[in-house]
Structures are given as structure tokens and as C-alpha cells.
Amino acid sequence: MNCDEIRELLSLYIDNKLEEEQMIEIERHLLVCDACKKEFEGIVLVINAMKNLPEVEIPAQFDSGLREELKKAAESSRKTDKKNKRIRYSSIAAIFLIGIFSFAMYNSINTENPAKIEAIAPSQDTMKMMAEPNLEDSSKELDQAMNDYIAQLDALYTEQTYVLLDWTIESPNIYIINIQLETTSATGDISYETISYRGQDGKLWKIE
Amino acid sequence: MAINDYEKALIKKTIMGDEASFETLIFSCKGKAYSIAFRYLRNREDAMDVLQESFIKIYRHLGKFNFESSFDTWVYRIVINSCNDLLKKTKSRPPAESIYKDSDANYHFEIADKEPLPDEKLIKKEDAEYILECLDKLQQEQKEILILRDIHGFSYEEISELLKMNIGTVKSRISRARESLKRIYLMEQM
Numbered sequence: 001m002n003c004d005e006i007r008e009l010l011s012l013y014i015d016n017k018l019e020e021e022q023m024i025e026i027e028r029h030l031l032v033c034d035a036c037k038k039e040f041e042g043i044v045l046v047i048n049a050m051k052n053l054p055e056v057e058i059p060a061q062f063d064s065g066l067r068e069e070l071k072k073a074a075e076s077s078r079k080t081d082k083k084n085k086r087i088r089y090s091s092i093a094a095i096f097l098i099g100i101f102s103f104a105m106y107n108s109i110n111t112e113n114p115a116k117i118e119a120i121a122p123s124q125d126t127m128k129m130m131a132e133p134n135l136e137d138s139s140k141e142l143d144q145a146m147n148d149y150i151a152q153l154d155a156l157y158t159e160q161t162y163v164l165l166d167w168t169i170e171s172p173n174i175y176i177i178n179i180q181l182e183t184t185s186a187t188g189d190i191s192y193e194t195i196s197y198r199g200q201d202g203k204l205w206k207i208e
Numbered sequence: 209m210a211i212n213d214y215e216k217a218l219i220k221k222t223i224m225g226d227e228a229s230f231e232t233l234i235f236s237c238k239g240k241a242y243s244i245a246f247r248y249l250r251n252r253e254d255a256m257d258v259l260q261e262s263f264i265k266i267y268r269h270l271g272k273f274n275f276e277s278s279f280d281t282w283v284y285r286i287v288i289n290s291c292n293d294l295l296k297k298t299k300s301r302p303p304a305e306s307i308y309k310d311s312d313a314n315y316h317f318e319i320a321d322k323e324p325l326p327d328e329k330l331i332k333k334e335d336a337e338y339i340l341e342c343l344d345k346l347q348q349e350q351k352e353i354l355i356l357r358d359i360h361g362f363s364y365e366e367i368s369e370l371l372k373m374n375i376g377t378v379k380s381r382i383s384r385a386r387e388s389l390k391r392i393y394l395m396e397q398m
Contacts, residue, residue: 011383042390046342049338049393050339050354051358052336062238062259062260063231066264069263070263160272
């Protein structure tokens with residue numbers, strides 16, 4: 001290696017990040033080359049100056065300030081959870097009304113094949129849920145097909161949070177489901193995206 | 209770096225709403241996180257603000273932690289990004305706050321006599337404040353990597369993870385940054 005090549009590798013040499021052969025070659029070179037030795041010593045000098053900087057102590061008042069902010073964040077998080085549950089419940093309730101209405105309309109105009117519609121008709125339990133709202137258990141009251149679609153969404157978004165905005169039944173076995181997906185970047189920044197899915201025959205397709 | 213069971217348990221308890229578990233969780237990394245923020249921003253108030261904001265962000269989104277890196281690395285990465293965001297917002301060079309300033313805001317290495325003493329230059333160069341002034345003259349990306357490598361002692365692999373860059377880039381950036389700093393420090397021609 002010539003002097004330029006040696007100087008390129010001095011930083012890695014100092015950090016012992018080179019192959020053994022290169023380490024030996026540089027070590028020998030520094031014994032005989034004053035110019036490279038001077039370069040080497042200059043880099044060591046600044047590294048030592050940085051390493052010798054005094055420790056910075058975290059100010060004593062930091063903990064109390066953080067504790068205060070954590071309390072606020074925890075309180076706000078609890079309120080958001082309740083609000084999300086309310087949104088989910090009201091969306092579900094509204095959609096069930098549409099479902100009942102669709103079912104009634106469909107039933108009145110097409111009585112030839114009622115068995116097909118049976119699967120999406122709201123159950124008695126659903127009606128009970130709507131009469132006696134229970135925020136904690138509202139999602140359990142969905143019909144089987146919708147429950148299956150939610151299970152698929154849960155499996156799809158294990159690492160992210162989503163809120164079910166609404167869903168509609170376009171025909172007896174086609175569900176249009178809108179969700180709001182929360183994405184958190186590595187820096188903790190949150191963004192929201194509304195995504196629509198089409199559920200048919202037990203399968204979900206993203207609507208682009 | 210794998211996350212240990214104790215940290216996992218603390219994370220779970222925090223997610224369940226236990227704020228005290230979060231304070232235990234960050235106990236071992238908050239000092240270093242503050243030190244990083246202070247070296248980036250060179251200002252106590254800004255460093256405290258950024259650190260607090262980062263920890264609240266982490267607390268709120270702890271459920272998003274994917275356990276792929278160590279918890280500490282995740283914390284440091286968020287703190288570094290928050291510092292860089294603040295620096296971009298302010299755009300101007302952060303006001304330097306010396307820990308060596310006395311009540312009259314004079315640096316200890318400064319001397320009353322305007323005639324330079326023979327070893328004044330040497331005294332100045334040996335002073336910690338001087339190396340910090342030199343670091344401030346580097347490009348931000350060079351300063352950043354030296355804060356992590358030479359002031360805080362992170363390994364090349366850890367820096368690669370913190371700054372999301374490959375090892376080759378880490379190596380060459382450290383090398384170039386040290387060379388630039390040496391030139392500024394020794395007042396060599398660029």
C-alpha cells in the first residue's frame with residue numbers, strides 16, 4: 001500500500017476494523033513513514049479529545065417533568081380508547097340498521113331464495129346489542145361473515161392499529177368495509193390512511 | 209441485541225397502563241439518551257424538551273415496538289431523529305452552551321491579557337470546549353456520526369442500526385469525519 005492508501009485506512013486501523021494482514025502492514029508503515037505517522041497521531045488526538053469530554057448529567061428536574069407528562073399522556077390515551085370504542089359501536093349500529101333495511105327490502109321483492117339471505121340477517125343477539133349498547137363487547141355482536149372479515153383484518157394488521165369506520169352490504173354476499181389504518185414510523189410519527197375492502201365469499205380484496 | 213424477558217415484562221405492563229413500569233424501563237437508557245441530545249443540540253433546555261417529547265412518543269406507541277432491535281437502540285434512534293427534526297426546524301446553528309462558562313460567561317481557557325502567551329494555543333486545544341467548537345464546524349452528518357462513535361462509544365454495527373445505513377457507509381463516514389475534524393482542530397489547510 002502507498003501512503004494515500006494507508007491514510008484512507010487509518011480510521012479503521014485505529015478501531016481495529018481491518019484484516020490482520022492490513023493491520024500489520026499499516027503498523028510497519030507507521031514505523032518508517034513520518035508523514036503518515038503524523039496523520040495517524042492527529043486523528044488519535046481528536047478521538048481522544050472527544051473521548052475525554054466530561055459526562056453530561058441529566059438534570060434532576062427531568063424525572064418530575066416527565067412523570068407529569070406521562071400522567072397526561074396516559075389520561076389522554078384512556079379517553080381516546082373510549083372514544084374509539086364509541087365510534088366503532090355507532091358505526092356498527094348504523095350499519096346494522098342498513099343491513100336490516102336491505103334485508104327487509106330484499107325479502108319483500110325476492111322471496112324465492114330466502115335461505116341465501118339468512119346468513120347476513122341480523123340475529124336476535126344483534127338486536128339486543130342495539131337496544132342495550134355494551135361498548136366493551138360490541139364487536140362480538142357482528143354477524144358471522146363480518147366477524148370472519150374482521151378476523152382477517154386483525155391477522156393482516158397484527159402490527160398496526162385500525163378502526164372499523166363502516167361497512168355496507170352491496171348484495172347478499174358482498175360487503176364493502178372501510179377502515180382507518182394507523183401507521184407509526186420509526187420516529188413515532190403517526191399517519192392515518194382510509195382503506196376500503198371488498199368482502200365476498202369469505203375472502204377480502206383491497207379496493208384500489 | 210436481543211431484548212430480555214424483564215424488558216418484555218415491563219413493556220407489557222406499560223401497555224396495560226402502568227406508568228411506573230415505563231419509568232423503570234427507561235431508567236438505564238435515559239442518561240445516555242439525554243447526553244446524545246445535549247451533544248446534538250448543545251443546549252440543556254432543547255435537550256430536555258426533545259428527550260421528554262421522545263419518551264412520550266415512545267410511551268404512546270410502545271405497542272408498535274417490534275422487538276427486532278434492543279429497546280435502548282429504539283429509544284436512541286427516536287431521540288436522534290427528534291434532534292435532527294429540531295435542527296432542521298431551527299435551521300440555524302444551535303446556540304452553544306458551555307458547561308465551562310463561569311458567571312461572566314467567559315471560558316476558562318480565555319485569558320485576560322490580550323497578548324497571546326506562548327502556550328495559549330496549546331491550552332485552548334486541550335480544552336474540551338475547543339473540540340466542541342471544532343465539531344460544530346463539521347457538516348451535521350459528520351458531527352452526528354462522531355457524537356455516536358467517539359463521544360458515546362457506539363459500535364459500527366450499532367451506528368448502522370441507529371442511522372439506518374450499511375456498515376460500509378458507516379466506516380467511510382467515520383473516516384471522513386475524523387479526517388475533517390483533525391484538519392479543523394489542527395487548523396490545517398482543507
